[in-house]
Amino acid sequence: MTYNEDFLMLANQLIDAGQFIDSKGWVPATSGNFSARLPDGTIAITVSGKHKGRLQLDDIMLIDADANSLDGKKPSAETALHTSLYKRFPAVQSVLHPHSINATLTSRLFKSEIVLEDYELLKALAGIDTHESRVVIPIFANDQNIPRLAEQVEQYMDKHGAIYAYIIAGHGLYTWGSSVQETLRHLEALEFLFDCELRLHGVKRR
Ligand SMILES: CSCCC(=O)C(=O)COP(=O)(O)O
Numbered sequence: 001m002t003y004n005e006d007f008l009m010l011a012n013q014l015i016d017a018g019q020f021i022d023s024k025g026w027v028p029a030t031s032g033n034f035s036a037r038l039p040d041g042t043i044a045i046t047v048s049g050k051h052k053g054r055l056q057l058d059d060i061m062l063i064d065a066d067a068n069s070l071d072g073k074k075p076s077a078e079t080a081l082h083t084s085l086y087k088r089f090p091a092v093q094s095v096l097h098p099h100s101i102n103a104t105l106t107s108r109l110f111k112s113e114i115v116l117e118d119y120e121l122l123k124a125l126a127g128i129d130t131h132e133s134r135v136v137i138p139i140f141a142n143d144q145n146i147p148r149l150a151e152q153v154e155q156y157m158d159k160h161g162a163i164y165a166y167i168i169a170g171h172g173l174y175t176w177g178s179s180v181q182e183t184l185r186h187l188e189a190l191e192f193l194f195d196c197e198l199r200l201h202g203v204k205r206r
């Protein structure tokens, strides 16, 4: 398979993102998955089962909008969670899914959602320009049936509108944005904010 320039550029961005995310300890073992949408609507996504902090070009593959492999490789087991976001939001160009301690602990402490308000760092989220904002991050029960989990997320957004991210309980975080860089910014900000909440509630001391 010959990949085009768009694919190579985005694949390299995902590799770099993985190294940064791993440097923070947010993708232990082979956890997590990342993707980015190409201008033609196809999607570069991590293959299943690789360490996301040590990705090689060969560990990024191409799928269509319906999650079909276009190069014979096996995509992330959680691909449906990515494709449903791309289908719903035309502006979304990247999805990042880490398995961080903070997201996992947050789901243990807060059962159905975490509310983030009065934090200056909320302004790192696209479209927010004041700390006087209220951002709800829903928490969904984990499910090994990924299409069913994707449907849960869809139903939540049908009812509540767009969100910045969601947590899967005992599992990890999904967040997205208009580029890999913006999605990384969302991820870093949310991690900081989860950390604040965990410390505030005495779950963490440092
Ligand atoms: C060892 S982590 C279990 C699977 C998972 O939750 C994950 O994020 C990684 O799955 P993938 O198929 O994308 O490697």
Ligand SMILES: [Zn+2]
Binding pocket: 031, 032, 033, 078, 097, 099, 171, 172
């Ligand atoms: Zn996962």
